[in-house]
Amino acid sequence: MKALVLAGGTGTRLRPFTHTSAKQLIPVAGKPVLCYGLEAIAAAGVHDVGLVVGDRGDEVREVVGDGARFGLRVTYVRQERPLGIAHALLTARDFLGEDDFLLYLGDTFVTGGLGELAERFRRERPDAQLLLSRVPDPTAFGVAELDESGEVLRLEEKPERPRSDLALVGVYFFTPAVHEAVRAIRPSARGELEITHAVQEMIERGLRVRATVGSGYWRDTGSVEDLLEVNRLVLEDVQPRIDGKVDADSSVVGRVRIAEGAVVRGSRIVGPVIIGAGAVVTDSYVGPHTSIGEGCRIDGSGIEYSVVLRDSRIDGVRLVTASLIGRNVTVTSSARPPGAQQLLLGDHSTVRVAG
Known part of the structure; x- marks a missing residue:
């Protein structure tokens, strides 16, 4: 066959x-x-x-x-x-x-x-x-x-x-x-x-x-909602493994996989979560059912129930949730009142949101 x-x-x-x-x-x-x-x-x-x-x-x-x-x-x-x-x-x-x-x-x-x-x-x-x-x-x-x-x-x-x-x-x-x-x-x-x-x-x-x-x-998986749900389901079975570097000021809770070359500094990671090779998470919160792609940068931000594709950056954003973020995307804070953000962003995007 x-x-x-x-x-x-x-x-x-x-x-x-x-x-x-x-x-x-x-x-x-x-x-x-x-x-x-x-x-x-x-x-x-x-x-x-x-x-x-x-x-x-x-x-x-x-x-x-x-x-x-x-x-x-x-x-x-x-x-x-x-x-x-x-x-x-x-x-x-x-x-x-x-x-x-x-x-x-x-x-x-x-x-x-x-x-x-x-x-x-x-x-x-x-x-x-x-x-x-x-x-x-x-x-x-x-x-x-x-x-x-x-x-x-x-x-x-x-x-x-x-x-x-x-x-x-x-x-x-x-x-x-x-x-x-x-x-x-x-x-x-x-x-x-x-x-x-x-x-x-x-x-x-x-x-x-x-x-x-x-x-x-x-x-x-032809829609954003279905992709996020499949991501959640697969992450439920992720086996915890830390091959990257996690500093003493960080905490890792639950089923978390941190790939080789990834760095976590001063952050809290609550699984199930996958952080890809070369990603850097600094002074941030990464919550359940989140996949962070290779080479991403998460700085002073919070994110949960989301998928971030490779080489993207989230900087100074209070909380991103239920979002699919494409490759080479930049998300930064703005002067507007803070709150949770739901995003649908294609590759090579730049957007300013409330921090």
Whole structure:
């Protein structure tokens, strides 16, 4: 079995970050979202991976390389325009050949691994096997209707009146039968070849489509809120380790990982927290569920429940919370009254906030 991982797309909900970086490369708990998926694929015993990339393909190559560090063999597949998930299957047809394959959306985060799902697919080998999750608002997703045995009766893409609360979560297993279905569908109203339409075509042709309702945690990390929540979840399992320098005037409480080359002076760090290599935290408070990227500077400030990407600086700000701060960003205080700040800042930004 092969895997096809989608790492293209425009990431409109994460603008302005995706103007300068692929959305799958935004880090949570110090590691790009894409890497969690690649590690899960390797752990499931799938090692031949096609990585579908778009305009940010060079950045993805820089992070993933040939896949060897994940235990994978990676082949890059260029999708000239993001015309839908099913279109990506057409683009990768030569790579997929006549093999069964796992289709994985690169900005998906799933706990519990993929091994049990992959083994079930190998054992039962339906024409398609889908991973589903119950969601509070099914109108924002592809939605499945199942019978009592787990067979999929119908799929709808972002329906106004959903028949269930079971959403597609970006993990699919297919036999080569899907390729004929993909060739049979037409673009949707938004101009894309929808994977939901392809799977519905398989159902209408009488092919066997099964689903598993996941019991673990799942997020589509396409929004700031979801990225922060995934960061929180991953940090809950961080193992405390201090490889950097912490002076005697500082206190470190709970699960905190301080990378080699990082320096903490006169500060209080309350985990779970990750502080990246080369970062310097001075006279500051870094609170729970915060990831500080490599080379950052936090001076005389407070921050919690946030992600700060590499080489950014926060100086003299009383409290930053629930924020995603891009690369090479500068946040400084102003003369306005103090208070907590919630920020959405793209790469290379400079902003003045109340200190």
